Amino acid sequence: MATGSPTRTTCPYCGVGCGVVATPQEDGTVSIAGDRRHPANFGRLCSKGSALGETLSLDDRLLHPEVNGRRAGWDDALDLVARRFSETIAAHGPDSVAFYGSGQLLTEDYYVANKLMKGFIGAANIDTNSRLCMASSVAGHIRAFGSDTVPGTYEDLEEADLVVLVGSNMTWCHPVLFQRLLAARERRGTTIVVVDPRRTVTAEAADLHLAIAPNSDVALFAGLLDHLDRTGLRDRDYVERHTSGLDQALAAAQGRGFPGAMEATRLPAEQLREFYTLWSRSERVVTAYSQGVNQSVAGTDKVNAIINCHLFTGRIGRPGMGPFSLTGQPNAMGGREVGGLATMLAAHLDINRPDHREMVRSFWGSPGIAARPGLKAVDLFRAIGQGRVKAVWIMGTNPADSMPDADAVEDALRACPFVVVSDVTRTDTTRHADVLLPAAAWAEKSGTVTNSERRISRQRAFLKPPGEARPDWRIVCDVAARMGFSEAFDYRSPAEIFREHAALSGLANDGTRDFDISACAGLSESAYDALAPVQWPRRPGEGLDGTATRFFAEGGFYTPDRRGRFVPTPVAPPEASEEFPLVLNTGRIRDQWHTMTRTAKTPRLTSHYAESFCEIHPEDAEDAGIGPATLVRIVSPQGTAVVRALVTERQQKGSVFVPMHWTDQHAAQGRISAAVLPAADPVSGQPGLKFSHARIEPYEVAWYGFAVVRNRPETIPAEYWALARTDGGWRIELAGAAPAQDWATYAAALIGRGEDPETLSYSDQDRASFRLATFSGDRLLGALFIAPQPVAVSRTWVVERLAAPAIRGAERLRLLSGRPGADQPDPGPIVCACFSVGANQIAAAVADGAASVDAVGEAVRAGTNCGSCRVEIRRLIDAATLKTAV
Numbered sequence: 001m002a003t004g005s006p007t008r009t010t011c012p013y014c015g016v017g018c019g020v021v022a023t024p025q026e027d028g029t030v031s032i033a034g035d036r037r038h039p040a041n042f043g044r045l046c047s048k049g050s051a052l053g054e055t056l057s058l059d060d061r062l063l064h065p066e067v068n069g070r071r072a073g074w075d076d077a078l079d080l081v082a083r084r085f086s087e088t089i090a091a092h093g094p095d096s097v098a099f100y101g102s103g104q105l106l107t108e109d110y111y112v113a114n115k116l117m118k119g120f121i122g123a124a125n126i127d128t129n130s131r132l133c134m135a136s137s138v139a140g141h142i143r144a145f146g147s148d149t150v151p152g153t154y155e156d157l158e159e160a161d162l163v164v165l166v167g168s169n170m171t172w173c174h175p176v177l178f179q180r181l182l183a184a185r186e187r188r189g190t191t192i193v194v195v196d197p198r199r200t201v202t203a204e205a206a207d208l209h210l211a212i213a214p215n216s217d218v219a220l221f222a223g224l225l226d227h228l229d230r231t232g233l234r235d236r237d238y239v240e241r242h243t244s245g246l247d248q249a250l251a252a253a254q255g256r257g258f259p260g261a262m263e264a265t266r267l268p269a270e271q272l273r274e275f276y277t278l279w280s281r282s283e284r285v286v287t288a289y290s291q292g293v294n295q296s297v298a299g300t301d302k303v304n305a306i307i308n309c310h311l312f313t314g315r316i317g318r319p320g321m322g323p324f325s326l327t328g329q330p331n332a333m334g335g336r337e338v339g340g341l342a343t344m345l346a347a348h349l350d351i352n353r354p355d356h357r358e359m360v361r362s363f364w365g366s367p368g369i370a371a372r373p374g375l376k377a378v379d380l381f382r383a384i385g386q387g388r389v390k391a392v393w394i395m396g397t398n399p400a401d402s403m404p405d406a407d408a409v410e411d412a413l414r415a416c417p418f419v420v421v422s423d424v425t426r427t428d429t430t431r432h433a434d435v436l437l438p439a440a441a442w443a444e445k446s447g448t449v450t451n452s453e454r455r456i457s458r459q460r461a462f463l464k465p466p467g468e469a470r471p472d473w474r475i476v477c478d479v480a481a482r483m484g485f486s487e488a489f490d491y492r493s494p495a496e497i498f499r500e501h502a503a504l505s506g507l508a509n510d511g512t513r514d515f516d517i518s519a520c521a522g523l524s525e526s527a528y529d530a531l532a533p534v535q536w537p538r539r540p541g542e543g544l545d546g547t548a549t550r551f552f553a554e555g556g557f558y559t560p561d562r563r564g565r566f567v568p569t570p571v572a573p574p575e576a577s578e579e580f581p582l583v584l585n586t587g588r589i590r591d592q593w594h595t596m597t598r599t600a601k602t603p604r605l606t607s608h609y610a611e612s613f614c615e616i617h618p619e620d621a622e623d624a625g626i627g628p629a630t631l632v633r634i635v636s637p638q639g640t641a642v643v644r645a646l647v648t649e650r651q652q653k654g655s656v657f658v659p660m661h662w663t664d665q666h667a668a669q670g671r672i673s674a675a676v677l678p679a680a681d682p683v684s685g686q687p688g689l690k691f692s693h694a695r696i697e698p699y700e701v702a703w704y705g706f707a708v709v710r711n712r713p714e715t716i717p718a719e720y721w722a723l724a725r726t727d728g729g730w731r732i733e734l735a736g737a738a739p740a741q742d743w744a745t746y747a748a749a750l751i752g753r754g755e756d757p758e759t760l761s762y763s764d765q766d767r768a769s770f771r772l773a774t775f776s777g778d779r780l781l782g783a784l785f786i787a788p789q790p791v792a793v794s795r796t797w798v799v800e801r802l803a804a805p806a807i808r809g810a811e812r813l814r815l816l817s818g819r820p821g822a823d824q825p826d827p828g829p830i831v832c833a834c835f836s837v838g839a840n841q842i843a844a845a846v847a848d849g850a851a852s853v854d855a856v857g858e859a860v861r862a863g864t865n866c867g868s869c870r871v872e873i874r875r876l877i878d879a880a881t882l883k884t885a886v
């Protein structure tokens with residue numbers, strides 16, 4: 001691990017699971033590049049992956065254990081955790097304690113946590129944030145296949161003639177895979193259909209966008225099944241030899257058919273017909289789906305409605321065809337392998353089967369084993385709030401912001417007698433921890449992860465853990481030993497854990513279960529270290545050479561009769577609410593990840609969207625009296641959030657969209673999960689994060705502000721604020737109910753004072769508008785702009801001044817105006833994060849004749865690195881072309 005030696009590892013963000021080459025530099029920075037040899041990305045990285053090197057600073061890291069907010073030694077902290085868990089179990093039974101983990105954990109971390117809870121504590125109360133991500137896919141797979149198997153591979157998306165993306169903004173959420181798909185379309189003319197209520201950037205790139213009504217996916221695919229049946233598309237041989245349950249599924253679909261699909265989806269007949277015809281005529285069709293399918297109270301039915309169509313046509317497990325679940329998190333799949341959910345046992349064994357439970361118990365040599373499934377995430381936090389769970393250990397995740405009904409989750413944690421949090425940084429969850437344990441972060445951890453196509457890759461450490469931080473597997477084993485289970489948790493390395501995990505997968509398997517990596521059970525430490533990315537084999541030994549493996553082309557399902565099951569999917573129209581007439585949809589944006597603990601550290605990634613927003617259709621905005629860029633309060637029966645209004649026709653009327661990312665660390669009232677309903681799918685337990693009843697109202701303020709400051713203020717005196725990092729400091733959006741008595745004093749408190757300060761200011765007569773800039777020597781220390789309406793200044797240009805080495809003379813005055821002079825073009829809002837190219841620069845390139853995305857790239861470099869912004873560039877070209885034509 002000498003400075004300068006490159007390490008092959010994997011990106012810790014999304015389920016694409018890209019290979020990364022990290023090379024520490026002499027100056028202490030780390031250069032990041034895509035791994036050309038990794039079969040997930042072949043060298044590509046998206047904006048988030050490319051910026052990984054900028055997220056490694058230690059400024060916000062947890063470096064020492066803390067007990068009740070005070071620094072403690074590891075021994076004291078671990079002793080306390082073991083003692084309180086043991087005492088709680090002794091007094092109230094094993095079901096009175098719980099673990100809540102994360103798809104960010106490595107498989108080895110997951111394995112030991114699951115082993116401790118299910119085998120040695122004897123309860124199954126170990127759930128993870130994967131419950132929020134793909135639990136409906138797991139449940140749908142198990143209902144149809146008898147196992148949690150993703151049948152296909154990424155290559156299938158490149159070999160398909162038709163790719164249908166359902167509830168997936170793949171351009172932003174699985175960017176590298178989307179780039180692979182676009183490249184395949186270039187080569188072979190793939191047709192891309194997007195099914196999504198919103199006109200996302202992915203929908204804009206599609207050949208056909210079906211803007212269905214929210215939560216009408218089941219009706220869409222039940223209608224498709226009926227259509228396939230009516231048009232004679234049944235693969236009779238496949239259905240007869242390999243499946244069961246078709247009659248019931250068809251009966252449910254026929255009950256509604258085409259008219260039912262039209263009514264539920266609210267699509268025009270010709271669009272629906274076009275889609276059904278396309279799907280029917282394309283032998284090579286992949287239906288890929290993500291959170292728009294999974295995060296629903298009907299998520300499992302949505303998954304099965306899709307799978308039914310693939311089983312019916314036998315389009316599964318062959319090149320270029322099949323249903324494909326796009327996993328949200330980097331290691332959600334690895335967590336599933338080891339049973340890291342409350343409803344699973346390790347190695348895809350069934351927690352409901354006594355023989356499987358006994359098999360695992362005896363393999364582990366544990367005194368007992370959980371006799372039934374444990375509490376799923378929503379129920380788990382409810383049980384904490386009700387006092388039924390009295391000790392919880394949260395590992396590497398931030399439920400105070402990510403869970404639905406997040407205020408109730410915070411109340412539950414506040415009331416819980418004993419809360420342990422192991423994490424990398426402080427979050428809104430860590431403020432409730434009795435014991436805080438500093439965990440090693442991505443760059444410091446070693447183990448394995450499994451991506452959406454079942455490919456296991458090594459994550460390798462290239463930095464030493466800072467301070468006293470330790471890997472998660474080590475922390476869990478240390479607690480287990482103190483609880484009296486030292487022999488079973490006496491691991492010396494992640495490789496040792498992986499070998500045990502691999503051996504368990506082969507136990508009494510003989511092809512009866514999909515997950516069998518027992519060929520890896522004998523890996524030496526060095527072989528584990530060198531392990532190349534490998535897909536789960538379909539039979540022992542297969543796939544070890546890196547070739548793609550697929551399941552179910554010739555049947556061989558993992559149900560008791562080895563037949564794939566059709567599942568009837570009844571259509572239940574979503575309930576309406578008069579008081580809360582809008583549908584609140586939450587999701588990701590391009591450059592942020594989860595609750596921003598990493599991605600908010602890099603100015604490049606915060607430049608795309610520096611504050612949270614609510615996408616609102618213009619008619620809904622007008623009805624509610626909300627103007628563009630004003631502030632909007634989203635109100636639901638659960639809670640509220642305040643964000644910026646983004647009025648756009650991309651949003652369907654009757655629905656609003658708010659990003660999931662903002663927390664109390666970066667905004668005053670931006671936690672949208674506080675307003676999300678905790679209703680969950682009855683089969684999978686996955687909450688319906690994309691469908692909450694809500695209403696919107698103006699958030700009345702007397703003033704708006706925008707500031708740039710060199711140092712993060714300790715407090716921000718405003719009812720509304722949103723804070724983001726920039727090169728050289730921070731940018732802050734502000735708004736308040738009453739103007740400050742003295743704006744100059746207000747500005748001084750926000751900006752601070754440097755050496756040799758010089759301040760320029762301007763205010764109008766009634767003091768409704770105020771502008772101030774303070775310089776320390778040649779450099780800008782901070783600037784504040786106050787106005788009665790949303791502040792209209794060139795934010796990108798002002799932000800850039802903060803990093804400028806010298807600002808003198810006329811430029812100081814220009815800063816007060818908030819706009820550059822003619823000699824300094826305004827870049828406009830940043831579109832390309834990789835090269836910091838703004839919308840105005842792209843517009844100028846188009847005006848100069850750049851008529852294609854590639855031509856814009858040649859002119860200003862935008863879109864030439866990761867490609868995540870290419871659809872937005874296309875949108876700007878189209879808008880400019882339209883303007884010229886008009």
Ligand code: SF4
Binds near residue numbers: 015046177
């Ligand atoms: S697509 Fe982007 S975020 Fe996802 S794994 Fe690849 S580089 Fe990371």
